[in-house]
Amino acid sequence: MTRVILRDGRAAEFRPARPSDRDTVRRLFQTASPESLYFRFFHVIREVPEEVIEAMVSADGVNDATLLCMAGDQPLGIGTYNRVDDETAEVAFLVDDHMHGKGIGTLLLEHLAEIAWQNGFRFFDAYVLYDNEKMMGVFLSSGYEIRSEHQSGVAHLVLKLAQTERIRALQETREKLATAASLAPFFHPTTLAVVGASRDPKGLGHVLFRHILEGGFQGIAYPVNPVARSVAGVRAFPSLRELPEPVELAVVAVPPDQVSPVVDDCVTTGVRSVIIITSGLPEEEEKGVPTPAELAARLRRAGARLLGPNSLGLVNTDPKVRLNASFAPRFPRRGALAIASHSGALGITILEYAGRMGIGVSSFASMGVKADVSGNDLLQYWEDDPETDMIALYLESFGNPRKFSRITRRITRKKPIVAVKGASTESGTAVSLTGSVLPRARDVLVDALFRQAGIIRVNTLQEMFDVTALLASAPLPRGDRVAIVTNTAGGAVMAVDALHNEGLRMAGPPVDLGTVALADGYRKALPKLLHDPGVDAVLVLFTPVGVSDDREVARALAEALREAASDPAEGNFTPKPVVANFLMTEDNFVHAIDAGVQRIPVYPFPEQAVRALAKVAAYGAYRQKPVGRIPDLEGADTDRARQIIRGHRPDAAERARVVEWMPRELCNEVLDAMGIRRSVGVAGAAMWFSVTAELDPLFGMILFVGSPSARTVRITPLTDLDVQDLLTTVAGPEGPPEDSPARRATADIILRVSRLVEEVYEITKVALTDVGVSEDGCWIGDCQIAVGRRQDAVGGQPG
Template structure:
């Protein structure tokens, strides 16, 4: 389901086209008549013919005026605009007009010729559907010329259930704007591709300007310029410095405007008060990406916050993307790029992990630590203040990047948690997401929020977010990289069963205790104590024996040296046992080591196999750490084994009727206040969503709440009469419902899961819903005790 847009007249949203270019979509108003007139004059006669279904030399003025004076109830028009703040230019539009039957609205689109094929009509169609649905329309219609294949494809690929009726003169299109949530999947895919493309100028640039590249080797600008050069960047980099002839032996330019060619990326390291000026100059020189390392923005107080808002307005107005401000740069280890636009002197080892860090300095320290753990990276991004590019954007980039197999996030606060859940839920089934969430303490949370202006979120809500998205969570940095070692170097476990091998009863006991404490399963026959004087061949035999067992899904191997010996021979014998087991049953299982004297990763080549493979085993300093890290990966493996589950959506609802009722009640009350509905009014809206009902008030079992949260948006909270509480972020999936029923140990005939799903749908379909309280029994809701409140502004941010 697309997002319902309750106030079309004030609608405004910055969006990305499929090529990554940023534009503004907003409601047309009377002042836009000159802009739309100019737009019409730039269109080819063929584009006008396709839109007006006849040869048109000039669009009549009254049509242009009608487009710009809609009330967004009977009619309305959305404009696609570039350079809104400086030299606004309309490059496309879409409008709707009521068919006069209060159920259907006709839509039509126009896009400037050179911008066609970039997804503008599709984006506007989704927003028009949201506006029309808010006004109670249940169907969009369109008339299209049979030879207008481009427009027919827009409707066909939109995600709506399209009905076409052909005749000799036109194709009649019907698109229901009620029902299924399949449109979300299409919209999510379009957004993911657009976001990934928008980050290409930052992560895979060919031409860079470092603005503020000083000759002082201790300055930030010089260090970044030097690091780009010394790490073998495959493109061209220009130093910009008004006071230097050259920087590090490279000719310098006094301003970006003096550069001999256009650039894709500008790295800015000048005083904060100069950033906006040089950013505009970079945009004029073609830059589509900015990395602002300069401090003095939102992290520095009110003036800095205003400065950051101006910078963001500039970036969006010019269709650029921004990392920072107050960040430490980015890295890309791909040999075709070799970009180190950061303060780290060298690129990290190339590998398969993408890393996004809210902490700038700590992020660079982590990169060095990761090297000791044998973890390499594809890309690294220092978040800074996250004025524009966030972790959500990087997840979408990594989803599309074939080289990235693992996403690592160091998070302090959330920008848009609902969007994070949606993106992470899709990605985690394809690639694991490993996260450490800090700022849990009151003092830590306050400090993080001061830096970015974003909230850290509550503990219960954060846990719900990670659970629903299938994210692997680490409590400490050490644990983060223990888990990462396993994900990078070992296959996923296919169950909870572990085997344990050690040459000490105490060693084996530590493994076993930690395994059980972390939810792993260990059977007595799968624990082998080889004794203090075990030989390498004993390890080979035991490793093979346990790995061939069906109830052993992972293997923990420990060795404590007794006397004058080292772990090298034992490591080789373990590898030999692994190879022999894999050769016999063809199954790869994770093998984790704790060999006193080895720490990080153990890399061993296998000369006696046909492929001459290299095996890399994670090696832990102490035995308790291995099961703890493994248990988190077992949970993730269980998550991706279960069906993903579609967003809970029911076709027997009447969302259009519910929205009309909400608008009726809101219009009858005072604006901009919370409106508590009468029980009969609340029931009338509830009935539109066909919630099962129970007429026995004594059957009370639990209470379902919808509560507004300033960070997470609408939350579903189920509280049982026994004091248990379950929180979920909407929209929920069929899988969330199954887990709820399982957790509450409800009988198959219960209705609580279905009610959970229907209320989640209600939240998406009624943007004015502010709070809700519904007493439940296993058979249905207890309608007479429902409490519902509406608010004209609702509490859902419009996010696509």
């Protein structure tokens, strides 16, 4: 069963049809209009024959397949494919007349195409009447390569099922828009109810309701309490069913044994968004207390979405909303930082810390156990949110790392993402309270994923805010050259060491101002450094000496920054980040000096400032690189490679769980099909390496590249920039230069292996060992390929 989000934001589910679904399928056809039946079956019929229904519900899922789109017990649509020959299956759909325009036909096509492709089909046949404009639109807008023939009022379409980047991009755009629509009632409700809002000032429901009121919520808020007449001076109602109007958002803060009937009320009254604060729900249903998964499924069947359980709430600072449905005691300062946290308590702490540092927040969500709404969903909501310019994440697990990677690769090109990945050790995983049942993410893979996606990874919450303080204050640096202006030699020594350790470069010797007239010294020195084209960022160090006043120095820095930005005599001014360290001050929190044109974050220690600057500089370098692409590879024929493998395993469907190694001669044929040409031998190879791609149960296909000097890992699919990046590590300083034939040949082989394991679904492992490249060709000492079926093994949870 797969959760899908329809175009209007409503949740639904896809599942294979079963023999027990005869009545469900029959009901869908019985309620269809004569026109819809005519478009589906090409002739006027009053009733669909029983043998047709029987064939649909008896599909084996390989040679033929039937998918139902369901909202609870209500069928919304059905899609089928039936085998035509070894490469082709015929596909057809019917969608409930009241659900046209919701994207169901497109989603059915995408999911059926994925199933057919996994089962070895290369093409879909579709026959569409000319008058059926809606279904024709589904096929033509799908992104698949289409050939068409027209005769006698019927269009015969042939769709090539290969997953191209264009198809993926269209699918991702459709999913992003639908997901954002499904989360809108959480962040922009006009009506809400707190179920379990007690009169006890210490009760969780009372605290939540009071925070909503005190935050100045711009909609209508109802307390729901079966015994109280009022809560916090607001009239209370016994249940959701007795409210004077439907609500868009329900916040549930009741004991575990009361959650189930409240969820039933949410379903009955048509609540679209539900936040469950309640913790302690069992992993397996006991004594009538449902599991989080069962609650999520119940709400999804009704078209609703769930945040939690074990969530500590949600915040939106938009003045048109002003929603603090959380345990944050103060309404956050408005700003551009969106925050998502697996740990509710840490999330509230993050909000508090942001407030103390003066960092404004756009919205916040505590995910809890992620029974439904996940970090990936929130990222897709914030991707195009005009109120959000950067995102901070506290993560303890991944639902679907590959999906996370594709989403974040899009976002980080326009908005920075700063992430703390908790539970990165066995001990940390053991005490995680988020209810994750997934295998612990191997930290090296997390690093690879974050690096490829351009995510700024930090190790602590302090580092998170050190970095966000800089991102919120100043532009990204254009390079890694840092100028130091200081009044203390000792501080400069510490800063220079920190710059070296963090991979930054000195832009000339430190400017030492001495101990006299410090404010004036900073005021004169800073503009010169900001106008220097050889400087990408400035680090200001200040230690109070004698009667020196840190507030006077702060004013001088602000004036100097404004002067640099407004002085035309010094040429064109390019904004640069300025970070500062004021030693021996009373405040140990990062704060900022507001210069108007930009802000200067002030850190309590020099190495803290440098570390934040290094993280932001690395992100700035990522943003300056062109967007990586998956290049076309001349001579790479994945269709032929797949035919070789499937020819070796004609009974692959029946041996779904068997993994076996292919004979060496067939491995060589697969390499030939992928355009990996080998020489008899390579004399004086410029580079030696090995490439291994294997299946990880959480991350999918991962690729290791090793050489005598280094070994690195990446997650497929690899872009051209991914390969350049990993070869910088693998080749090492003594390896061939970036533009050399050997380097290009190495990159080409790695990209072809990545393409092979991405598009030939039966492969579970490829290992090329003792690979040597020179200007004359390449030598592969050994090639091994393991085959099986990867279905249900890749990608983790749907979210």
